[in-house]
Amino acid sequence: MRRSRRRTRTLTVFREGGRLVAVVPERISAREQNELIPPLVQRFLRREAKRGLPQAPDELNRRALELYRRYLRPLTGEDPPGFSVTWSSRQQHRWGSCSAWSGEIRLSARLQTMPSWVSDYVLLHELAHLHQPNHSAEFHRLLSGYPDRDRAKAYLLGYQHGAGMGESETPDAEDDYS
Known part of the structure; x- marks a missing residue:
């Protein structure tokens, strides 16, 4: 749980590094916190289960490998270069980013609330950057x-x-957003 000075009324839950994080207003009482967070977490977990998105880094990397093999390998003729994929709660201005030289791919945690075909597209977009750093x-x-x-x-x-x-x-x- 994190307390936020900027947040004044609402609470939110998201995943960060495989863990659930609840962000609450700094001035919320312990009683309110104990009443409001559990139902919020349950609702988040239900939505997450419905979406079927990979949540743990291992699952996310498996999904990336599956997408690479299905859509990119036939076009590149190559096995995937080394890469790792993680969710990032810090990415508020991009859906994803890729450091082609290190193979690090970060996906905005905001994608976790979206249908899997959307997050798959962003993931595939970033995987393509491993071969082509530009658009x-x-x-x-x-x-x-x-x-x-x-x-x-x-x-x-x-x-x-x-x-x-x-x-x-x-x-x-030009698809220029990552």
Whole structure:
């Protein structure tokens, strides 16, 4: 549990490094905390189970390997380079990021509330960066085989619009958001 000075009324729960974290207003009483957090955690776990998203780092890495083998290997003809995937609660301006030189992929924890085909798209996008660090024609060719690509991009765009996030991370025609 974390207390936040910036949070004044609402509570939230998310996963960070495989653990659940509850963020509560700094001034909430222990009684309120004990009443409000357990139902919030239960609701979060129910939603998480419905989505079927990989939550632990091992599961996330297995999912990434599965996506790589299914969609990228046929186009690259190569086994995947070394990589590791983690959820990040610190990524508030990007859906994902990739350090191609180290193979580190970080996905925004916000994706955990979205359908799996959306998080799969962002994960696949970052995996493609292991081969193409930019958003070149070759990069887009690598993503072309994912059947939910356009639907996932539209979902992320709608989410950003609904959340009033502006266009800073909008996947545009060049797919330039990670």
